[in-house]
Amino acid sequence: MNLRYLFYNAIFNKVPYHIRFISCWSCGQDFKLDSNLFCSNCNSLQKPEENKNYFNIMGLQESYDIDDTELAKKYKELQKYLHPDKFANKNKTEQEISEKYSSLVNEAYKTLQEPLARGIYMLKLRGKDIPENTEIDEEFLMEIMEKNEEVENAETQDEIMKLNEENKSVLKVLQNQISKAFFDGDLVQLVKLLSRMKYYTSIDNQIQAVIRNKGIIR
Amino acid sequence: MSTIASNLRRCVSLKAFGGLGNNIQTASYHANVIDHYENPRNVGSLDKKDKNVGTGLVGAPACGDVMKLQIKVDKNGKIIDAKFKTFGCGSAIASSSLATEWVKGKTIDEALKLKNTDIAKELSLPPVKLHCSMLAEDAIKAALSDYRIKQQSTKKD
Numbered sequence: 001m002n003l004r005y006l007f008y009n010a011i012f013n014k015v016p017y018h019i020r021f022i023s024c025w026s027c028g029q030d031f032k033l034d035s036n037l038f039c040s041n042c043n044s045l046q047k048p049e050e051n052k053n054y055f056n057i058m059g060l061q062e063s064y065d066i067d068d069t070e071l072a073k074k075y076k077e078l079q080k081y082l083h084p085d086k087f088a089n090k091n092k093t094e095q096e097i098s099e100k101y102s103s104l105v106n107e108a109y110k111t112l113q114e115p116l117a118r119g120i121y122m123l124k125l126r127g128k129d130i131p132e133n134t135e136i137d138e139e140f141l142m143e144i145m146e147k148n149e150e151v152e153n154a155e156t157q158d159e160i161m162k163l164n165e166e167n168k169s170v171l172k173v174l175q176n177q178i179s180k181a182f183f184d185g186d187l188v189q190l191v192k193l194l195s196r197m198k199y200y201t202s203i204d205n206q207i208q209a210v211i212r213n214k215g216i217i218r
Numbered sequence: 219m220s221t222i223a224s225n226l227r228r229c230v231s232l233k234a235f236g237g238l239g240n241n242i243q244t245a246s247y248h249a250n251v252i253d254h255y256e257n258p259r260n261v262g263s264l265d266k267k268d269k270n271v272g273t274g275l276v277g278a279p280a281c282g283d284v285m286k287l288q289i290k291v292d293k294n295g296k297i298i299d300a301k302f303k304t305f306g307c308g309s310a311i312a313s314s315s316l317a318t319e320w321v322k323g324k325t326i327d328e329a330l331k332l333k334n335t336d337i338a339k340e341l342s343l344p345p346v347k348l349h350c351s352m353l354a355e356d357a358i359k360a361a362l363s364d365y366r367i368k369q370q371s372t373k374k375d
Contacts (some may be wrong), residue, residue, distance in 0.1 A: 131279050132349055141275045144284045148305040195279035202282035206305070 013046040027095070037081050045087070045094050048101050053125055054108035064122060066112060075109040115175045116201045119182075119194045130186050130195050144199045151206050157216050164207045173198050247308065248342035251342070254312035259319050263300045264288040267371050272365025278349060283310045287357035289321060291365055297329055299323050302357070309347040313337050313354035326362055367373040 024039035025047065038045055048057060055062040058074045082105060087098040111117045123129060147167070154160040174197045181189045211218075232251045247255075263286075264271045270291050283306025290299040301320035304311045316337055321329045332354035338348055 086349075130280050132278065132352075136279060138275055138279050141277045141284055144277065145275065145286055145303070145305070148284065152305075198279060198282040199277070199284070202305070 002060055037078075038128070043096050045082070045090075045101070047097050048104055049083070054112055054121065056181065057104060057108045058112065060112070062122075062125075064118065066118070066181045071112055075105065078105050115171070115178070116194070116197050119178050122182060123187070123194060125189060128191065130191055130198070136195065140196070140199075144203070147203050148206065149151065149204060151210060157214065160207065160210050160214065160216070164204075164211065166205055167200060167207060171197065171204065174200065199200065223227075228238060241351070250316075251308060251312040251343070254306045254315040254320065255343070258302075259301060260301050260310055260322075262351040263303065264290055264299065264301050270365075271366050272361040272363070272368065274354055274360030274362075274364060276356045276360055278306070278310070278353050280349070281306065282333035283307065283350070283353065285310060285314050285353050285357045287314055287317065287354070287361050289358075289361045289365060291326065294324050295327075297324055297326070306353075307347075308354055309341070309343055309366050312341055312349045313343075316340060317354040317358055321358060322364065329358060329360060333357055 006120055024044055025038065025142075026044035027042040037080060053062070058071065058078070060071065060074060062064060081104065082098055082102040084095065084098045087095045090098075111121050120130065151163055153162070154163055174193060178190065178193050178197065181193055264273075265272050266288070268290070272289050272291065274287045275285070276287075278289045283304070285302065285304045285306065288300065289297050292298045298322050302314040302318050304314045313334075317332070320332060320337075324332075332355065333350040334348070337343075337351040338356055341351070344353055
């Protein structure tokens with residue numbers, strides 16, 4: 001039965017989550033956890049596996065190029081089962097598991113959703129982070145300073161929307177370069193690209209704040 | 219004004235990590251930070267090409283902040299003016315504002331002795347924000363070194 005199940009999974013990949021064999025914390029029964037969430041015997045919600053990264057938690061393959069729609073789908077699907085509201089009538093332990101699991105899924109979703117946060121997280125999985133004293137060339141800082149000033153001085157809707165468009169395309173290019181660097185496993189290049197992305201993301205935040213404050217409707 | 223709002227938000231969220239065993243996460247910045255943040259001193263630019271002006275441009279890659287600090291030095295080696303422009307969080311703005319205030323009237327050698335810990339102490343910065351004061355120290359050093367390089371090259375001429 002189990003073999004057939006595994007075989008079926010391998011071929012058709014219908015069940016998004018890996019299979020685990022564990023003992024339920026609530027009823028003690030050994031069972032096969034095929035949805036990765038509930039005990040097949042007593043239906044109690046199970047704790048998330050320890051030492052699993054955000055990709056595993058969301059049931060996604062680890063890659064910088066993730067499908068946004070797929071990620072959102074998985075997120076909604078998981079929260080449909082995990083949300084604490086679903087456990088209002090359950091016992092305390094299960095409520096606590098639901099709270100922890102649900103917030104873990106929120107955290108995973110938030111991190112994987114943003115290109116910058118995702119990149120920094122994946123870099124961390126590879127044992128590296130962006131050091132405080134990363135060398136940046138003066139020319140680049142000058143450019144960032146000027147861009148920030150342009151955003152600060154933008155008055156008309158056209159001006160700010162143009163800056164927004166420009167900045168978005170810079171971010172897009174960086175995202176592609178980061179994707180390639182992850183593919184090549186070039187950590188040095190990744191630190192450089194991600195710290196650049198940090199600056200442009202911070203400009204993006206400024207631009208979005210201006211757009212909101214000006215009440216521009218897109 | 220818009221940038222202030224977004225910056226404040228950014229810092230409030232960062233502050234949340236600094237709460238020491240405190241369950242209520244509030245934006246409890248020290249009054250000195252708020253003061254420098256709301257009324258920053260010496261915002262602006264000096265003429266970059268002036269040989270008596272030193273410009274320091276530094277950035278913090280971990281948080282995407284960028285800081286420009288300029289000093290103007292008179293014949294006696296005394297800093298007579300200082301300006302800054304910072305795009306970053308409240309602590310970075312307050313640190314650079316305070317730094318410009320402190321270096322004014324000092325000699326180059328005195329200014330070089332300015333430590334980030336002094337800035338952090340004056341502003342009561344939490345540990346997660348110490349790097350902001352470090353950025354201000356780096357900016358001063360960069361400005362002073364830019365001034366020195368400029369002076370040396372004019373002497374050669």
